[in-house]
Amino acid sequence: MRITFLGHAGFAVETASSVVVMDPWLSERGAFDSAWMQLPRNHHLAPRVRALLETPGRDRFLYVSHEHKDHFDPEFLATLQRRDFTVVIPRFLRSELQDVFAKYGCKRVIACEDGREVPIKGGYIKLFVSEQGTNRDSAVMVRGDGQCFLNLNDCKLHDRLARIAEEEGPVDVFTAQFSGAIWHPTCYEYPQETYAAISLKKRESKFEAVSRALETLRPRAYLASAGPACFLDPTLFHLNLEKVNIFPNATQLFRFLDQRLPSANLKKLESMPGDVLDAGTLDYVSLDGERLTEERFEAYLRAYAADMAHLFRERRRNMLRAEVDEIHERLRVELQRKLDHLDLHARVGMPLYVELTELPRRLLRVDFQARRVDEVPSIHESTRYAMKVSAVDLVRVLDRKLTWEDFLLSFRLRLSRSPDVYEPILHGFLGVEIEDLRAFCEGVRSTESQRERTVVDAGGRRFTVQRFCPHQGADLSEGWVEEGRYLVCPRHRWRFDLEDGGRCPTNGSTLCAEHAPQPSAPSESEPEVPLQPAQEPLSL
Template identity: 30%
Template sequence: MEVRFLGHASIYIKTEHVSIVTDPWFSRRGAFLWSWFQFPDNTELDLGFFKDVDYVVLSHEHQDHFDVPFLKTLSPATKVVIPQYTDTYLFDTLRANIANEVIVCPTLQKLQLGDVTFRPVVQSVPFWDDCTLIFDTPDGTIIDVNDMKLGSADAEWITRHYPEPLLLFLQYSGATYFPYAYEMPQERKVELAQRRVRSKFHGVKQMFGSLNARYLVPCAGPAAFLDESQFALNFAPESIFPSQADFYAYAEEEGFAERTLILLPGQAIDFGRQAKEQSLESLQDRAFTDRTGYLADYRERRKELIAEGLASLPDHFESLVPRFQEFLEPLLASSPFFRRKIGGAVLFDLGGSYPEQILVDFRRVRGACKAYEGEAYFYRFTIDGRILALYLNGQLHFDQLLLSLRFKARREPDVFNEYLFMFLRFADPASYAQIQRYEEQRAFDERFELDYGGERYSVQRYCPHAMGDLSKGEVEDGALVCPNHGWRFSLETGEAQRQMGCIAIDRIGHAATGEGSAAGQLTGPA
């Protein structure tokens, strides 16, 4: 069997009877409004072998995994396999752009691809459209988690069915706009970013151990930020985008580097060599030894393309208030649940060809969208009106807008309102109704016991955000940190520290030793 890394989250698997590629991303245009580019650059690879690829398997809809311009170049004989999600965006977009056969595979179902058995594990928490791809080959099982935050139920299912996988491909670098896009004191931004990086690394280590894979391949990040306005983010202390070299240093500190493979785009895994030998060889590449110079040269190669892309955004020379009203007010009318959960007004401070300030009061239906006249608001988005117009006109997903990092945000109080972002992301009454049903049916009765600081606590097991298993978390500075997305809950009150939400937690006595267990030790379900 040949397993070759093609960059970012793309893997080439070739056995005696089949060839498969996952999540190919080779577009020189990058992703998310010319903000993200592949690191290291994989666009110079010889892709001649693609004419003979039997299957392309896609995990989810984000542009760094779903590269439509590249998919248009596939051989007509290549079949495309996608997971079955609650919405049909992937399928509909493929049908509108390519003539290849598209196979939709339901979660956990087996699909035979030559001598490889494929199974998708779609995120069991609704509305998180991510998917782990499992390839059971004659020479071992390959688990490609990519961006998915594996919940306990999904991870336990995988370990039951695939107890000793050969390879685990897993995202280790950040992939979000927080805290970079938020206006806050610099020292606070750095503190939050460094905390998120530590939490992400710890989560990868835990998942690697939990899934019991022989080798870990850290992948699916970071992006290279090559626009001049974003270039400093590659190196800034407030960045949540560490390099493969940073992660490998952590793996060395934590004692699992000898089972960690750092791969360059185009590099095949040599199963006859030690992983450490291959990794140290990869880390001698200029992308890691001279990252600043490497990225500066890369920026020059993309400068014209980025400038042309941004210049192509259509100008508008009239107020967007009517478009806000037409787009958002019917959505607000459809969901009292979301109006109540958002519970406030948001200011959109628009720049570009027609600067203006628009207030949206998410508590209202009629007159919810209007020109700003000094009213109170709890969130402010500062953004080029040309970009927001793309969203209002259905040409840009809200996720794509956020991941472009081409906006600034401010919130008062400094608390994440998840419902605001879900409302803008889904923009669909049927999805709102599904989310409401899911929220109202969730059960949080299961508990576990935690020993910390000489005290024993009975704690709600599942995080209210995305059902992450808090019993797999760790305690930092008196807060229990969810291993999935890093939400932090006070051990004293159960309140989320920077988000809306809380967990049930009770102090039930002293730890068994009298002094308390090691910090954050978890004793399992109560």
């Protein structure tokens, strides 16, 4: 088995009989309205990937993990002329991927449920599908030529990895996201000290997730991928050079792993786009000529930004007041339609204010309790959530050139909330498309309906808690205890204070933790599941 790194989360896995191209993101326009660009540059690999998918002689597969445009690149896929290959995608409730590829004209489309295997000669491709709340994602395993490659990319399957390892057997090469990919705290109006503290905590949490995955799977090699993109828009360029943010590089991850797993028999690999790895020997068959180093990082980015400057000149324009007024009204209608579809609106106890920067005295106030959107001159509540955005950027959502989630990931907005507490229903309201909001609410109710409990040992005491995380349903039996009192969710690393009834300070949700006696054996209704031991957090 040979594995070619295509940049970001992209790979081409070649066995003797098959080739599987995974998440090729190669468009020179980047993703999320060109807010994210590939780091390092990988556009030169487009002809090589086209040749892999278009050249007969082996079974050819294209795998797309989910809808985010740094994984699903329609612009590059449109350049493929010969499409006699098979597309393998996850089957989500939202049918966008299936709808797109149904019209694509390829040989076959296989939409996989969780755990489905697609046979190849001498092995298989297997998908692991995860869909909770606003998160839709999948991971892929390829087994062939006596080796196994597991690509988790962004998929948060950490509470399932022990079962996957038990059922699937040894993994030779493993890869998983290690860098942030969210708008918090990046787009929030925090003081610099608060921003840095939140970023550092999130960075360590992501590194810890990778560490625990490596402990569970025990692969022979870890490939750093799904790492940071870069931000070349002049309004976002500063994010590349911040001393502390949620976008660390592989070198920083490896330093953490050296301390966290000092005795691990693990080969850590930071590949450049175009590098080819032999999964059997773990040696590189070939190396790409250009290597990006920490020493030349800023100079590299500034040259890259100069080359791509035309993209950002093209997208900016001045608007007439009449155009802005029209966008303002369209936004009001859009927010009202969203609100009409949000069955759980009454749970949101604070209003949302949305301001177009061109109209600072005409804010839209979303009242979730009354289920209405009104125009107001200013913010008049101390408890509120607020979003500020320019009409030039937001009109792309209203014109359906971007989804709401794509827009949030563009980072071209400013957010604030008081109190600084995560509100999942409001978060879903912002990020979910209108047609998906009712399914989102049903998913929240489904997660909340899981009432199975388990027993946790923490600090020499025993507690009974709800087994599944109230956030997105992760199995907390795969979590761990920190500081003798905090039960940590393995999927998003939320911490639940067992000494405070299992309450999570992130948003006040609870596991309904109760003190338990010392039983001679666990009961059937409250199975005791041993939790992984906690590790001391490390500072970078």
